[in-house]
Amino acid sequence: MRLSRYFAPTLKEAPADAEVISHKLLTRAGMIRRLTSGVYNYLPLGWRSLNKIAAIVRQEMDRAGALELHMPTVQPADLWRESGRWEHYGKELLRFVDRHDRECCLGPTHEEVITDLVRKEIKSYRQLPVNLYQIQTKFRDEIRPRFGLMRGREFIMKDAYSFDRDDAGAETSYRAMFEAYKRIFTRLGLRFKPVEADSGSIGGSFSHEFMVLAQTGEDVIASCTACDYAANVERAVARAAGTKDDAVPPALTTAPTPGKHTVEEVAAFLNVSADRIVKTILLDVDGQAVAALVRGDRELNPIKVKNLMNANAAVFATAEQVAAWTNAKVGFAGPVGLKVARVIADAELALREGWVTGANADDAHHVNVSLSRDAKVTEYADIRTIAEGDLCPLCGGAMEFPRGIEVGHVFKLGTKYSAAMRSVYLDENGKEQLMVMGCYGIGVSRVLASCIEQNNDEHGIVFPPPVAPFHVSLLNLDPKADDASAKAQEIHDALESAGLEVLLDDRDERPGVKFKDADLMGLPMQLVVGGKGLARGVIEAKDRRTGEKTDLPVDGFAAAFTAWKEAVYAGWGLEKAGGA
RNA sequence: CGGGAUGUGGCUCAGUCUGGUAGAGCACUGCGUUCGGGACGCAGGGGCCGGAGGUUCAAAUCCUCUCAUCCCGACCA
Numbered sequence: 180m181r182l183s184r185y186f187a188p189t190l191k192e193a194p195a196d197a198e199v200i201s202h203k204l205l206t207r208a209g210m211i212r213r214l215t216s217g218v219y220n221y222l223p224l225g226w227r228s229l230n231k232i233a234a235i236v237r238q239e240m241d242r243a244g245a246l247e248l249h250m251p252t253v254q255p256a257d258l259w260r261e262s263g264r265w266e267h268y269g270k271e272l273l274r275f276v277d278r279h280d281r282e283c284c285l286g287p288t289h290e291e292v293i294t295d296l297v298r299k300e301i302k303s304y305r306q307l308p309v310n311l312y313q314i315q316t317k318f319r320d321e322i323r324p325r326f327g328l329m330r331g332r333e334f335i336m337k338d339a340y341s342f343d344r345d346d347a348g349a350e351t352s353y354r355a356m357f358e359a360y361k362r363i364f365t366r367l368g369l370r371f372k373p374v375e376a377d378s379g380s381i382g383g384s385f386s387h388e389f390m391v392l393a394q395t396g397e398d399v400i401a402s403c404t405a406c407d408y409a410a411n412v413e414r415a416v417a418r419a420a421g422t423k424d425d426a427v428p429p430a431l432t433t434a435p436t437p438g439k440h441t442v443e444e445v446a447a448f449l450n451v452s453a454d455r456i457v458k459t460i461l462l463d464v465d466g467q468a469v470a471a472l473v474r475g476d477r478e479l480n481p482i483k484v485k486n487l488m489n490a491n492a493a494v495f496a497t498a499e500q501v502a503a504w505t506n507a508k509v510g511f512a513g514p515v516g517l518k519v520a521r522v523i524a525d526a527e528l529a530l531r532e533g534w535v536t537g538a539n540a541d542d543a544h545h546v547n548v549s550l551s552r553d554a555k556v557t558e559y560a561d562i563r564t565i566a567e568g569d570l571c572p573l574c575g576g577a578m579e580f581p582r583g584i585e586v587g588h589v590f591k592l593g594t595k596y597s598a599a600m601r602s603v604y605l606d607e608n609g610k611e612q613l614m615v616m617g618c619y620g621i622g623v624s625r626v627l628a629s630c631i632e633q634n635n636d637e638h639g640i641v642f643p644p645p646v647a648p649f650h651v652s653l654l655n656l657d658p659k660a661d662d663a664s665a666k667a668q669e670i671h672d673a674l675e676s677a678g679l680e681v682l683l684d685d686r687d688e689r690p691g692v693k694f695k696d697a698d699l700m701g702l703p704m705q706l707v708v709g710g711k712g713l714a715r716g717v718i719e720a721k722d723r724r725t726g727e728k729t730d731l732p733v734d735g736f737a738a739a740f741t742a743w744k745e746a747v748y749a750g751w752g753l754e755k756a757g758g759a
Numbered sequence: 760c761g762g763g764a765u766g767u768g769g770c771u772c773a774g775u776c777u778g779g780u781a782g783a784g785c786a787c788u789g790c791g792u793u794c795g796g797g798a799c800g801c802a803g804g805g806g807c808c809g810g811a812g813g814u815u816c817a818a819a820u821c822c823u824c825u826c827a828u829c830c831c832g833a834c835c836a
């Protein structure tokens with residue numbers, strides 16, 4: 180491909196609103212252009228990269244036995260009503276009515292459509308299992324799109340759905356997808372980590388997120404340095420460490436704490452450390468008043484409370500609710516004498532005695548509180564967010580907390596949708612059974628962004644070969660000189676016929692411009708054809724990743740190039756690089 | 760939806776406070792000189808200053824309303 184005939188508008192400066200490196204570089208390298216908030220044009224270079232990613236995803240999905248199909252973006256409201264999500268999905272679901280006043284939405288995901296399709300067409304156990312997938316545009320009306328392709332409203336996703344006869348089958352399907360995902364991200368050259376995404380029983384979790392490790396990630400991973408345990412911090416099990424050796428304190432007393440309603444203020448005022456204070460957080464859990472107790476230096480995780488109670492939603496109580504439930508303003512709630520439906524204490528609180536808590540009265544706290552003696556705790560459970568210093572819940576090893584970008588998610592759905600939408604089959608005995616489902620997503624456009632987050636330097640993108648839109652930047656520094664042009668064309672043709680994708684910069688530009696653009700676009704291999712090199716009888720080659728330059732002789736170029744290419748690819752350490 | 764900010768040629772921005780008839784750099788067109796890490800000169804093209812009202816002799820600039828975008832908090836691939 181000749182760059183003079185290509186459409187790759189590069190920019191010296193990044194748009195002012197681009198914050199993260201992938202957004203800046205994708206824009207500057209002429210790969211994407213923003214159309215409107217969270218919605219992007221994929222220019223030829225960007226689209227090529229995206230298709231490289233999609234091709235690898237396809238190969239691995241097919242290898243794992245999944246079948247590709249394509250479902251519509253426009254979906255009828257009826258299906259969403261059946262699953263119950265028309266009411267529950269929220270505003271991310273972009274709804275509209277058509278000319279006949281029929282309610283529709285743009286698909287943010289396709290559980291409803293696929294379940295509808297399968298329930299109509301699959302009737303027998305003989306037809307199961309099936310795993311169907313598509314690579315398709317999704318729309319989610321995010322409140323705040325940001326970071327370019329990282330969090331768009333319209334994005335490209337691979338979504339797969341498995342249907343099995345029973346739990347065991349669903350688990351097999353799940354494991355097959357899990358393995359396929361590992362292969363995909365490995366082949367793409369990403370540094371990633373599969374992470375538990377469900378707070379369910381340790382080791383038996385049926386939801387994993389695949390995180391690409393990057394400082395700019397929006398998620399934090401709790402990862403054990405000793406064993407394989409890794410989980411999203413939002414879900415990670417926080418282990419209550421230590422033994423109980425505090426003595427039961429003398430009778431509790433009440434201390435005036437005027438205006439001191441935060442943990443820091445109370446700690447400073449009463450001269451105690453934050454880990455000796457109990458925070459009492461009032462939650463509205465499906466309409467029930469619930470008090471959640473955690474140590475003053477910890478963070479409550481409302482999701483854990485929600486899951487513990489098997490509830491639909493656990494939200495912080497409003498100031499009015501707090502006032503009604505505690506007879507005090509916000510900041511003075513405590514478990515002693517508190518009348519709520521449930522008092523859930525973090526497991527860690529069972530290990531100590533002698534707490535400072537709110538007194539359920541304005542401007543007052545209790546001191547020397549024993550939860551077992553003075554309060555009615557319904558139960559002790561893990562309801563806090565794991566933190567720096569916590570130990571691994573599996574092996575007790577030290578934890579670290581790297582940031583990550585969620586690029587994939589595998590989930591065992593069970594019968595949630597098949598039950599709601601009556602997706603059933605007949606078993607060997609002619610008995611009706613619910614299909615057991617799983618769903619598996621990869622954010623294809625997000626993978627592109629993550630790839631660039633992990634692979635860039637001060638000059639631009641450093642594409643791993645499998646993701647690069649072309650393999651070689653071939654710079655003709657003297658397009659007006661016949662010999663250079665002829666040689667460049669000859670090399671271009673030779674490499675292309677050897678199966679490599681070559682972008683020949685034949686533009687009438689000064690050399691500096693070409694060097695800068697080549698570095699910016701980040702194709703893994705650069706070849707320079709110019710008067711100086713030709714005079715020495717060489718084509719200059721540069722490994723974009725290392726910056727290392729090598730002279731390849733014009734005579735015997737093919738062999739020299741092949742050897743060099745192998746070295747460049749080997750440097751990437753990929754199990755199987757793209758191209759010839 | 761709250762909190763903060765910004766809208767001026769394709770891009771990055773100045774000009775707004777203190778109204779006086781629109782600028783720079785990059786990009787684009789032509790000519791010339793250049794030509795191995797984002798050249799230079801000359802000459803050009805391109806902007807109803809986000810939109811609508813209002814104040815004023817006069818509005819990018821002041822006022823009101825609106826729309827859009829971006830940044831900080833709760834969702835998700």
